[in-house]
Amino acid sequence: MTFEWIQIPYALLTIFIVLNYGLLMTALIAKIAARVGRRHGIPIWQNYADLVKNYGLRSSITHGVMFYMGPVFRLTGGVGLLLFVPTIYGSVMFSNLSFAGDLILALYFVFFGTLGMALGAAESGHPYSAIGITRGLSQVTMAELPLALAVFAVALHYQTLSITEIVAAQQGGFLNWTLFTNPLAVAAAMLAFLGSMMRPPFDVVLAPQEIPIGPPTEYHSSYLALMQTNRVLFPIAKIVVYMNLFFGGATSWPEFFIKVFLIYMVSVLVGVVFPRFRVEQSIRWFMIWAVPIGILAIVLA
Amino acid sequence: MKPELQPRRVTGPDGQEFEVDPLRDYYCEAPPAVHPPAYLKIIEDLFNWARAESIWILGFGTGCGAIEMRPLMTPRFDAYRYGIQWRPTPRQANLFVISGYLSVKTLKRVIRSYEQMQNPKYVVGLGSCTINGGMYWDSYNTIKRLDDYLPVDVYIAGCMPRPESLLHGFMELKRIIRAGQAEGANDYARNFAWYKDNQKRVIHDWDMPDYNW
Numbered sequence: 345m346t347f348e349w350i351q352i353p354y355a356l357l358t359i360f361i362v363l364n365y366g367l368l369m370t371a372l373i374a375k376i377a378a379r380v381g382r383r384h385g386i387p388i389w390q391n392y393a394d395l396v397k398n399y400g401l402r403s404s405i406t407h408g409v410m411f412y413m414g415p416v417f418r419l420t421g422g423v424g425l426l427l428f429v430p431t432i433y434g435s436v437m438f439s440n441l442s443f444a445g446d447l448i449l450a451l452y453f454v455f456f457g458t459l460g461m462a463l464g465a466a467e468s469g470h471p472y473s474a475i476g477i478t479r480g481l482s483q484v485t486m487a488e489l490p491l492a493l494a495v496f497a498v499a500l501h502y503q504t505l506s507i508t509e510i511v512a513a514q515q516g517g518f519l520n521w522t523l524f525t526n527p528l529a530v531a532a533a534m535l536a537f538l539g540s541m542m543r544p545p546f547d548v549v550l551a552p553q554e555i556p557i558g559p560p561t562e563y564h565s566s567y568l569a570l571m572q573t574n575r576v577l578f579p580i581a582k583i584v585v586y587m588n589l590f591f592g593g594a595t596s597w598p599e600f601f602i603k604v605f606l607i608y609m610v611s612v613l614v615g616v617v618f619p620r621f622r623v624e625q626s627i628r629w630f631m632i633w634a635v636p637i638g639i640l641a642i643v644l645a
Numbered sequence: 646m647k648p649e650l651q652p653r654r655v656t657g658p659d660g661q662e663f664e665v666d667p668l669r670d671y672y673c674e675a676p677p678a679v680h681p682p683a684y685l686k687i688i689e690d691l692f693n694w695a696r697a698e699s700i701w702i703l704g705f706g707t708g709c710g711a712i713e714m715r716p717l718m719t720p721r722f723d724a725y726r727y728g729i730q731w732r733p734t735p736r737q738a739n740l741f742v743i744s745g746y747l748s749v750k751t752l753k754r755v756i757r758s759y760e761q762m763q764n765p766k767y768v769v770g771l772g773s774c775t776i777n778g779g780m781y782w783d784s785y786n787t788i789k790r791l792d793d794y795l796p797v798d799v800y801i802a803g804c805m806p807r808p809e810s811l812l813h814g815f816m817e818l819k820r821i822i823r824a825g826q827a828e829g830a831n832d833y834a835r836n837f838a839w840y841k842d843n844q845k846r847v848i849h850d851w852d853m854p855d856y857n858w
């Protein structure tokens with residue numbers, strides 16, 4: 345696809361829609377979780393209030409340049425991931441800046457934010473941040489492995505590295521989805537998905553009860569607000585990649601909303617059932633369950 | 646002053662020698678600044694609305710009253726529906742609930758935590774102990790009037806107050822925030838010398854800088 349200037353406002357529009365959707369969806373999921381616990385739960389617009397408040401705090405302090413860059417990198421990871429994959433298949437407006445080799449770039453962006461965060465949080469000098477970062481990096485690296493294997497299996501399967509073409513190959517009935525044509529790859533990728541969503545059983549990185557909140561311990565005011573923005577954008581961007589690769593993509597916004605919600609719910613459902621893993625347990629778990637499936641998917645492809 | 650806070654020379658792991666002055670190097674000594682409301686009224690109003698609807702409490706309990714904060718998270722009282730959450734780090738918290746009597750030793754930690762919070766920040770005094778000493782009025786080891794040491798926005802009387810009155814106190818705080826009157830952080834910065842004077846009068850082993858963000 346060739347680049348045209350009109351793509352930039354279109355891409356901004358995509359970000360705007362996805363941001364609002366993300367804010368509402370995470371609040372909705374928190375509300376569902378609260379109702380399960382017989383609570384009323386947060387108001388549906390709570391995330392907006394939190395965001396505005398954090399942007400509106402009057403003072404902030406810094407620990408150095410990397411401390412600034414951490415949240416910026418993180419947001420870049422989320423926005424970049426979103427921009428380089430086609431959000432809505434077949435729509436000129438929402439195909440964003442996708443191009444032929446975007447699959448590799450997408451994989452890179454998934455990791456980019458975590459690395460930036462590691463640098464930023466390390467600069468803050470708080471021991472809890474350091475613990476959170478070591479845990480986070482080892483776990484994300486491990487979860488990335490089955491995902492990478494699955495992605496390559498899919499790329500081999502469709503003989504292309506372009507997400508758009510992969511989506512195109514899955515059109516025409518849900519039996520054409522990778523989910524049914526290559527279930528092993530999808531299984532490996534979904535296990536990796538659980539590992540990267542920061543929900544139980546893999547939320548030892550933030551570990552709200554033991555190391556207060558891990559990497560963002562020292563972040564506040566607008567830094568925190570940037571990270572909150574990313575926290576709603578990034579999972580959705582990742583889910584878009586998954587949706588495109590494995591679940592047939594989306595051809596319209598309603599389809600997009602429903603699919604993203606359902607894929608998100610997978611990690612939520614797993615999260616409410618299983619208790620938290622420690623880092624070495626989760627690494628072992630990925631080694632034993634997810635990686636072999638991924639390898640098998642590649643071998644069979 | 647404790648020996649580990651004295652300036653000294655240390656040898657790094659690579660054999661290099663350098664001076665360390667813990668009070669200067671590990672803390673920031675810049676006094677707090679007054680941050681007046683900076684924007685147009687309509688934007689300040691929006692911010693005040695958001696501040697009132699998103700109150701993040703520092704998870705730090707000082708006295709018996711802290712036990713009354715837990716029920717607020719449970720289905721019975723469920724403070725989350727009012728936009729109230731608990732945060733584990735002072736950096737991200739906006740509201741400090743002083744939950745009951747405050748011994749001098751705890752006061753020191755409270756001051757440090759309070760100073761790490763970002764402007765605007767609020768303090769709620771929970772229980773009679775924070776108002777006039779309560780049943781610890783003649784104790785040698787607790788402070789009597791919280792207001793002398795930190796700028797308090799709302800007091801909740803009782804010994805101990807029920808969770809309902811705590812919720813009512815939060816509603817009152819929300820009203821104050823929305824009216825733009827919760828300027829405790831600026832009062833603290835403006836009357837910094839007076840607050841420090843009071844704090845140092847009771848804390849005898851003052852081994853930290855005057856202001857440790």
Ligand code: SF4
Pocket residue numbers: 708709710744745746771772773774775779780781803804805806
């Ligand atoms: S007011 Fe009563 S319940 Fe609260 S800290 Fe004082 S003695 Fe304890």
